[in-house]
Amino acid sequence: MNEPVKLLGSFGSPFTHRAEAALRLKGVAYEFIQEDLGNKSELLLRHNPVHKKVPLLLHGDRAVAESLVIVEYVDEAFQGPPLLPSDPLARAAARFWAQFAVDRCLRTLFKALWTPDGEARRGFVAETKENLALMEAQLEGRRFFGGDEIGYLDIAASGLAWLTVLEELAGVERSMIGEEEFPALCRWRGEYTSHEAVKACLPSRDQIVAFYAGMKERLVLLAKSMQKK
Amino acid sequence: MAAVEWSSTRRAFEVAWLALVALLVAAVLDDELTRERTGEMRGVLVVSVAVDDTRDSRSGVKFDVNLDLSGMVDIVSDQNTLCLAYKAEPSSAASVHTVLHSVIHTQKERKKELQRMVAGEEKGLVLLDFWVSPFAQRCRIALAEKGLACESVEQELLGEKGELLLRSNPVHKKVPVLLHAGRAVCESLVILEYIEDAFPEVAPRLLSADPLARAHARFWADYVDKTVYGIGTRLWKLKGEGRAAARAEMLETLRTLDGELGGKAFFGGEAFGFVDVALIPLTSWFYSYEEHGGFSVQEEFPRLAEWARRCGERESVAKILTRPEDVLDFIGLLKKCYGIVE
Numbered sequence: 001m002n003e004p005v006k007l008l009g010s011f012g013s014p015f016t017h018r019a020e021a022a023l024r025l026k027g028v029a030y031e032f033i034q035e036d037l038g039n040k041s042e043l044l045l046r047h048n049p050v051h052k053k054v055p056l057l058l059h060g061d062r063a064v065a066e067s068l069v070i071v072e073y074v075d076e077a078f079q080g081p082p083l084l085p086s087d088p089l090a091r092a093a094a095r096f097w098a099q100f101a102v103d104r105c106l107r108t109l110f111k112a113l114w115t116p117d118g119e120a121r122r123g124f125v126a127e128t129k130e131n132l133a134l135m136e137a138q139l140e141g142r143r144f145f146g147g148d149e150i151g152y153l154d155i156a157a158s159g160l161a162w163l164t165v166l167e168e169l170a171g172v173e174r175s176m177i178g179e180e181e182f183p184a185l186c187r188w189r190g191e192y193t194s195h196e197a198v199k200a201c202l203p204s205r206d207q208i209v210a211f212y213a214g215m216k217e218r219l220v221l222l223a224k225s226m227q228k229k
Numbered sequence: 230m231a232a233v234e235w236s237s238t239r240r241a242f243e244v245a246w247l248a249l250v251a252l253l254v255a256a257v258l259d260d261e262l263t264r265e266r267t268g269e270m271r272g273v274l275v276v277s278v279a280v281d282d283t284r285d286s287r288s289g290v291k292f293d294v295n296l297d298l299s300g301m302v303d304i305v306s307d308q309n310t311l312c313l314a315y316k317a318e319p320s321s322a323a324s325v326h327t328v329l330h331s332v333i334h335t336q337k338e339r340k341k342e343l344q345r346m347v348a349g350e351e352k353g354l355v356l357l358d359f360w361v362s363p364f365a366q367r368c369r370i371a372l373a374e375k376g377l378a379c380e381s382v383e384q385e386l387l388g389e390k391g392e393l394l395l396r397s398n399p400v401h402k403k404v405p406v407l408l409h410a411g412r413a414v415c416e417s418l419v420i421l422e423y424i425e426d427a428f429p430e431v432a433p434r435l436l437s438a439d440p441l442a443r444a445h446a447r448f449w450a451d452y453v454d455k456t457v458y459g460i461g462t463r464l465w466k467l468k469g470e471g472r473a474a475a476r477a478e479m480l481e482t483l484r485t486l487d488g489e490l491g492g493k494a495f496f497g498g499e500a501f502g503f504v505d506v507a508l509i510p511l512t513s514w515f516y517s518y519e520e521h522g523g524f525s526v527q528e529e530f531p532r533l534a535e536w537a538r539r540c541g542e543r544e545s546v547a548k549i550l551t552r553p554e555d556v557l558d559f560i561g562l563l564k565k566c567y568g569i570v571e
Contacts, residue, residue: 050485059441064441064444065448066447066451069444073443077441090425090428091423092422095416096415097420099416126265134400
């Protein structure tokens with residue numbers, strides 16, 4: 001398939017990063033189209049009418065939405081090193097833990113970051129750490145969740161890689177992913193962010209700051225609305 | 230345990246049956262079921278309950294149900310099944326089913342076999358199940374469509390959770406869990422994908438081989454997961470503004486699904502597939518959502534209603550889906566548990 005590949009995204013967004021990481025790891029050439037989230041393009045709205053969100057992959061005339069669905073599509077539609085293992089049980093485990101990372105780590109972490117100080121926040125921090133401990137255990141001393149190479153679960157959990165920048169922005173004093181508590185995760189973070197293919201699409205500290213800077217109030221409100229969910 | 234109501238006009242014949250049932254229920258609970266009877270069963274409603282020995286957990290919930298025995302004409306039992314035959318529809322057949330399904334345990338042979346399968350000593354498929362769970366039903370439908378035999382083991386969820394469930398799904402402690410030669414797979418959509426991956430030569434395929442079709446299927450199954458059940462729960466749990474908001478979101482969701490289905494027979498096109506399996510068990514809950522939200526799926530979204538009927542014609546779906554009335558009963562039970570008063 002030599003049809004053009006375009007990725008509509010927002011640089012600095014962890015969801016967009018997942019799609020880019022998959023494309024880079026598979027060695028797929030693509031055109032990145034920066035989407036202005038405050039003024040969404042007709043292209044985006046036409047091809048992702050349900051969620052109206054980035055990232056959105058356009059492969060020829062095919063449109064694929066939802067970051068992890070895009071990762072699987074890229075894995076299946078293009079040649080290159082596999083992102084998901086071939087063993088059915090290992091695939092199931094990768095999918096299960098990816099869902100866990102998204103729902104129980106990243107989501108709770110989001111609430112922990114943007115909820116103002118107090119009992120609720122302490123609760124989210126405790127919950128996040130509990131769940132991160134399970135992710136820590138999943139690494140089992142390996143370089144990546146996928147083993148020697150980056151895989152589907154690493155990509156799903158990649159948002160953890162730039163947590164320290166966000167913690168700075170949110171005004172957190174001590175990072176949730178401390179060296180002592182999560183040595184494997186800290187090592188993983190280093191490996192992930194220095195990987196050749198990923199480095200090329202990893203936003204810089206300034207880009208992450210820029211992405212989140214204008215959003216702080218909105219994020220606090222969003223975290224508040226998520227409290228009961 | 231069930232409380233039995235007396236009717237002052239009950240004939241001696243029925244009194245005898247009453248005593249018999251009480252004896253049988255007690256006998257079953259005491260693992261001493263020996264009585265066997267055969268009889269004419271044509272033209273009667275049969276409420277039958279599979280009887281299994283998973284008595285390693287206790288239900289913390291008291292089922293406040295009256296066993297309606299008026300109209301019951303026969304009782305048949307063996308080591309596997311207890312059947313109550315009614316000439317006319319009893320006023321609370323659903324309640325009878327709920328009680329018996331949740332309370333009766335027996336059958337040592339089956340427990341031993343299950344233990345072997347769970348330990349991986351036997352190559353079977355075991356599904357940790359809950360009778361009304363639409364998520365567990367997704368898995369059962371997929372397996373049934375493919376003709377893959379699977380042992381369904383009912384779990385205690387409203388009271389104390391069993392040791393097997395906690396061991397197999399320590400992270401979420403939920404059903405469904407698929408045990409394949411002793412290895413556990415959790416989360417219904419992950420299980421559906423696992424079934425496709427682990428049995429690639431078994432037809433029908435629920436996911437196409439085409440990457441784009443697969444991506445669409447995953448997108449829509451994910452959409453169903455993010456919406457229907459969660460919004461539906463708010464619909465029956467909340468009142469006033471909360472319920473109104475849930476109602477609006479539910480209609481929006483169903484409209485989106487109806488739109489995606491369009492004029493197709495199934496979500497994936499001509500064949501029953503992944504998204505259909507993901508959504509169809511939730512249609513048993515539509516009646517409850519309609520009752521609480523004051524709307525009609527048939528009126529608002531006739532294509533979706535037609536799709537549900539079309540799927541319901543499939544043997545797997547017809548056999549596995551919970552009756553909508555039973556779901557409503559179950560929600561009534563949950564409301565009692567949560568202390569919600571209508």
